[in-house]
Amino acid sequence: MRGESCSGKTRTAFEAVHACLKDWQLVFPKTARRLLALLDADALAPRTVLWLNEAQNVLNGTDAEEAAAALHSRLEQPGPLVVLGTLWPEYHRILTAAPKPGKDAHPHARALLDHVRPVDVPASFTGAALHSPLVRGDRSLATAVSTSTGGRITQTLAAGPQLVDHYHQATSHSPYGHAVITAAMDARRLGHTSPLPAALLKAAAPGYLTEQQRAAADPGTWFADALAYARERAKGVVAALEPVANPDGMGALPDIYRLSDYLDHHARTVRGDSFPPDSFWTAARDHAAGTADLEALAEAADHRGHHRIAADLYQRAADAGGPGALAELAWRRGRAGDLDGAEQLYQRLIDAGDTGALAELAQVRQRAGDFDGAEPLAQRAADAGDTGPLVELAWRRGEAGDLDGAERLAQRAADAGNANALVRVAQRREEAGDLDGAERLARRAADTGGRDALIRLARARERAGDAEGAKRWRRFQI
Known part of the structure; x- marks a missing residue:
């Protein structure tokens, strides 16, 4: 549903x-x-x-x-x-x-x-349903219809609007409660999907307050009062922050809360363009529930152009053992030119069994011109099923004029199931005037499954008006 x-x-x-x-x-x-x-x-x-x-x-x-x-x-x-x-x-x-x-x-x-055909539940009721005798005959439903807009009676029944009003009214009579709830709303909409630790909310809240409000706060009671406000139930039905049941027994987890779904939706409307204060990001770095939450918040900061904050969060997630964060940091260091730093991080991933890091580190070394250092990594990646680095390295060697080295790498890629590199090197030899070498590689490519690449090359020659070249490449497709 x-x-x-x-x-x-x-x-x-x-x-x-x-x-x-x-x-x-x-x-x-x-x-x-x-x-x-x-x-x-x-x-x-x-x-x-x-x-x-x-x-x-x-x-x-x-x-x-x-x-x-x-x-x-x-x-x-x-x-x-x-x-x-x-x-x-x-x-x-x-x-x-x-x-x-x-x-x-x-x-x-x-x-x-992907195997699911969802049944969509509309957000509102149609006019015909709202005027049904069944609705008019039920006091609660009739009241909800008269106080709802756009037929959204289930939301009214769930006390959503009252909860939103409770949140907005807090700016005047409970600014600390408003700050804590806003911090929770920002955390959820920016990717912290786990229940929220109280420590995160407490550390984030000061950035949502004015200097006067912070000065007036009682250090011993302000957060307890704020939580009490956030846990008040609108119409006795729902609160901004709800306790989280202990998954292993009775009662609630201590100092852990879940934001109301209705307020989560509301936040994405009223705060969709808002960027949280620095205190929020520091609190997230120090108190986020897990590495997945840190990585999601880091990505949110990165998408909004706050790359320093994102790097800080990725670093914290990597320190906590998040492989996704470690890979992201390695990629960032490589892009920034810190090849030694990138290599150290990729090596940690490789040591942990991440075969994808082999390809990434091979590319880092290729970009640095270290073809000899990239080659064993590319070969290991191919052994693990990813021939891309070998193909790329063959192309780069050919581009640098080392056609023999390019051919050797292309053959390794073909042996691993990817003959496209042989076609590329054949093209390089043709461009260098070595038609016999080009023909030898083209035949080898055709024999090892590279006919599709030869077809694409022949069509490209035809589009360029090179009928003779197109004819030469087509004869290897048979």
Whole structure:
């Protein structure tokens, strides 16, 4: 069920289960870790409904990819099993979007959701539904209809507008509560998907206050008072900051909070163009819940042009063991010309078994003109299945006039399954007037699967008006 916050996704899913699967058992894991535990224990028996309410909490963040992969595997086993989830459109886009080259944060979640045909729950009711006798006959629904705009009655029923008003009114009578809530809103909208540590909110809040407000604060009570305000329930239904249930037992996790979904949506509208103060970024660096949150916040800062802040957050994530942050830092140092620093970081990734870092480090050495140093790395990358560095290195050697070295590397790439480099070196030999050498390499490329590259080269010659050259390359395609 896909829809915005408080649109009725959960209620719709509940009614569907109640109507169609009333005698089935239902399991409701609230975190990726709990889902993994269920799957590892093979606890999803036939005729079970696996309820993934707010599925972004399971498919995005720590342990999410492992959980998505495990669930995908379970769906390939005998059933019947129904997996029923609710998801915001924004998270559905994030989790199913085509990845950027070299950066694929959600491959297993995307593979899982690619098989899903979402049922969209509209954010508002139509005019016909609002005038239904069933609505007029229910006092709560009738009141919600009369006080809602645009047919968004479920949001009104969930006390969303009152919660927003509670937040905005805080500027006058609880500025510290307003600062804490705003810090939580900024953290969520900028990528901190894990529950929020109180230490982060406390350290971030001062930057949202004036000097006079900070001076007037009681050092011993201001934060407790701010939390108390943020935890007041609008209409007794929902609070800006909600406690987080202990996943391993009863009660709430101490000093951990989750921002109201409704306020999260509101923040993306009213604060979409706002950049948080320095205190927020320092607090995030020192108190973020995990490396995934640090990396997401770093990317958000980077996209907004605050590269120093981004580098600081990436460094903290790398220090905490985040491989994505380590790779990002290595790439940044290489782009900045700090080849020694980049090489040290890439080597740490390689030592940890990251074969993609082999290709990245090979490119760093290539850009520095160290072809001899790049070659063994490119060969190791090819052995791991990535022939790109060998092809690139062959091209660069040919560009530098070392056609014999280029041919040797191109043959290695062909032996690993990529004959395109042989075609490129053949083209280089032709341009140098060595037609016999070009023919020898072209035949070898055709024999090892490079016919497509030869076809593209022949067509390029035709477009350039070189009929003789096109004819020469086409004869190797047979």
